Amino acid sequence: MLKLGDSLPEFIGTNQNGESIDSQKLIGNKLVVFFYPKASTPGCTAEACNLRDNYSVLKEKGFQLIGVSADSEKRQKSFSEKYELPFDVIADEDHDVINKFGVWQLKKFMGKEFMGIVRTTFVFDENGICIQVIDKVKTKDHAAQILE
Numbered sequence: 001m002l003k004l005g006d007s008l009p010e011f012i013g014t015n016q017n018g019e020s021i022d023s024q025k026l027i028g029n030k031l032v033v034f035f036y037p038k039a040s041t042p043g044c045t046a047e048a049c050n051l052r053d054n055y056s057v058l059k060e061k062g063f064q065l066i067g068v069s070a071d072s073e074k075r076q077k078s079f080s081e082k083y084e085l086p087f088d089v090i091a092d093e094d095h096d097v098i099n100k101f102g103v104w105q106l107k108k109f110m111g112k113e114f115m116g117i118v119r120t121t122f123v124f125d126e127n128g129i130c131i132q133v134i135d136k137v138k139t140k141d142h143a144a145q146i147l148e
Contacts, residue, residue, distance in 0.1 A: 001102035039079035054143030
């Protein structure tokens, strides 16, 4: 998994509208990249809506936000439209971005083990250097964690 001091990985992802997002074009801004297991599930919805509700404050502080999950572009578009998300969400079905950040890991739930996205948020400075890793995401109060 990416850690403090690491550089923003190079990737080109596709957002909910089929548009390309090039990580190298994001350098120069403070950037929040948050990974969530599945669009429109309760925890992921709470997290995205908390970030949406605090988007103006995050933007005032200079942050750009990008969400990433392994969902399809169609599912990401539906999620984004339903909850009126003001930021891009990347559809990473081939796990290219997910693997570059190291968040595809073995998980346990109700006694079963499976591979999946570990809910994690990475914050990068204007030079593309990781300055914060949030691995214990509070879905209903995530913006406050980023602003700490």
